[in-house]
Amino acid sequence: MNAEGWHADQIDSFASRLSPLRNALAHGPGALSPLEKECAIRRFEYCLDGGWKAAREFLEYSGLTIAPITPRETIPQAVAARIVDDAQVWIDMFNHRNLLAHNYDGVVVAEVIDAIAARYLPAMEQLWQNLAAELQITSAV
DSSP states (O other), X not given: OOOTXXXXXXXXXXXXXXXXXXXXXXXXGGGOOHHHHHHXXXXXXXXXXXXXXXXXXXXXXXXXXXXXXXXXXHHHHHHHTXXXXXXXXXXXXHHHHHHHHHOOOHHHHHHHHHHIIIIIHHHHHXXXXXXXXXHTOOOOO
């Protein structure tokens, strides 16, 4: 599949969101101040939304219909299409995001920051690499 001539809004948006998150965690989660942790979490939320929507856009471009259009419907389809390697990591991402919506306790924030660095950012990077390979996108993020 080639993206030539196809305008992929969500995929482009997802790619542009990864770099700031990667930069925020460049020196590891322990190097972040409390304010920087909050910013990294916000960047994570942007990437998470962009990631599942980019996967949905790719799947729709591939001819699949996803209904209802939700992350929980999209992620299993993305695993089947081999653009997402581990559905559980993505489910954990959504669970952490939902937990943060109700709890900004320092322990929870630290747990989420560690998970972003160790598991979530690598999973998002892998999604981007898989999309880029499938769509033959040569520009790096």
